[in-house]
Amino acid sequence: MRLILLSILVFVAGAGGASAKYSFCNKSSYALSAAIGYVDGDRLATRGWWRLRPGQCKVVLTEQAKPGKYFVYAEAIPGHKGPLRTWSGDTALCVENNGFFNLRNQDVCRGDPMRQRKFFNVEVTEAAGGNWQTDFTEASTYTVYSAEVAGVQRLLSDIGIDAGAVDGAMGRETQRALANYRKEKGLPEGYNIDDELIDALIEDANAREAKLGFFYCNKTDNAVWSAIAEPEDEESYRSKGWWKIEPGDCAKIIKGSLEKDHYYVYGLIEAPAGDRSIAGGDKSFCVNIVMFNAANDLSCADQELEEAEFRRIEIGGAESVTFDFTPEMFAAPPPEAPAQTQ
Known part of the structure; x- marks a missing residue:
């Protein structure tokens, strides 16, 4: 799921007052889901998702666009072939993964990377007169x-x-x-x-x-932090994580028709008695305590990453596969220390 990042901003100066607004305009060949972040009183709020058909422009904030910093993010709908296409930046903010959302508490996604997206910054100027438009574009210039x-x-x-x-x-x-x-x-x-x-x-x-892709499902009673290593060619791999999967939930890890005959999977359960990683690993790959996307052409130490043992999964020529994390796959919890007697 290699991310392609492209951000192009355009402002439209106009009259202030009742007509002032913030708009998105999709001048790309992709159908998009878009979100915005903005200062709301003493908090940073995020709002989305707006579906933008190719060629569609839409007002997303009806109040006056005040001079200062806003944050914008968009991603292509999952139905487009190829890696996920995003218009993004470096500021991680909270979203809901499904449906319309309006969040005024950025602590709700702390520790859950699946509920975060990296927004790019927009600096609204005084000269805009309260009107601002962000265009989502491509290398090809479209009207x-x-x-x-x-x-x-x-x-x-x-x-x-x-x-x-x-x-x-x-x-x-x-x-x-x-x-x-x-x-x-x-x-x-x-x-x-x-x-x-x-x-x-x-x-x-x-x-x-x-119907296509690589899915993880959590059949345990604990949340599973999951990762995957995907072949890039005959000798090189790329490891990626984390996806936090709650008990009974599933997540798509790789989109589109699968093209490789094997992958390496990894999971970690955080439990009060101690972390429990998936057992039966075949090969070491790099991981990190936060989200990571690491190649294996350098050692994990050179990349300031840790190592973990991933388990190899053969899928043959299947276009889609679901891997279930089950309780017996994970290493047994460490034995409890004997009670101290006085």
């Missing part, structure tokens, strides 16, 4: 309209339909693919693009992706 076309081309490709290159141009291949898809979904005939079409494509792409 609002061409971003919408490119987004539909990408979504069609995500569900296995050839619509030509993702270039934002409404060529014959794109028109033909759109007409066929609209007919298949029972939408009005033609090759026009509207919200109903894009939403149907997003739903289909997300449904396809939901």
Whole structure:
């Protein structure tokens, strides 16, 4: 799940007063989920998720955009093929992983990296007059309209339909693919693009992706801190963590169709009697006490990381696999010290 980071900011100066606002504009070929962080009184608040179709602009704060620092984050919907695409920075703030949220307490995600995202900073100026717009863009420069076309081309490709290159141009291949898809979904005939079409494509792409990938499920009675090591080529691996999985929950660790024939898994239970790591490890990889993403071309010591024994899992040619953490997989807790007698 290599992250691709790209942040481009644009402000729009305008009249203050009742019309003042903060807007997001998606000028990329990806459907996005976006969030914002801002100072609310004496606290730092975060709010999201707003779904932004390709080419869509949306007001996210109706109050005047005050001069000073804001924080913005966006990520592509899971249905897009390839590694997760994000527009992010260095400031870790709290989010909810599902549904709309409005958080005014940044302590709620302390110690849980799965509920944190790294936002980029936006400096709103006095000259903006209370109006500010952040554009999410790509290396390819799209207008609002061409971003919408490119987004539909990408979504069609995500569900296995050839619509030509993702270039934002409404060529014959794109028109033909759109007409066929609209007919298949029972939408009005033609090759026009509207919200109903894009939403149907997003739903289909997300449904396809939901069936693919590497999943962890926690079948124990304790929270499991999990990590994975993924082959990059014949000799090199990359270890990543942490995903905190509560008892009875599951988490997707790798998105998309799996391309390797094996992976290495690791889990750690924090218990009052002491930490218990997964037993039966086959190979050492680097870990850290906080989130990590480490290659094995350098020693863990050279990277100022620790080592842990991961367990090898063969998956053959499966596109998707679920690994269950069960109680018997973990090392036994250390024996209790005998009671002291007076």
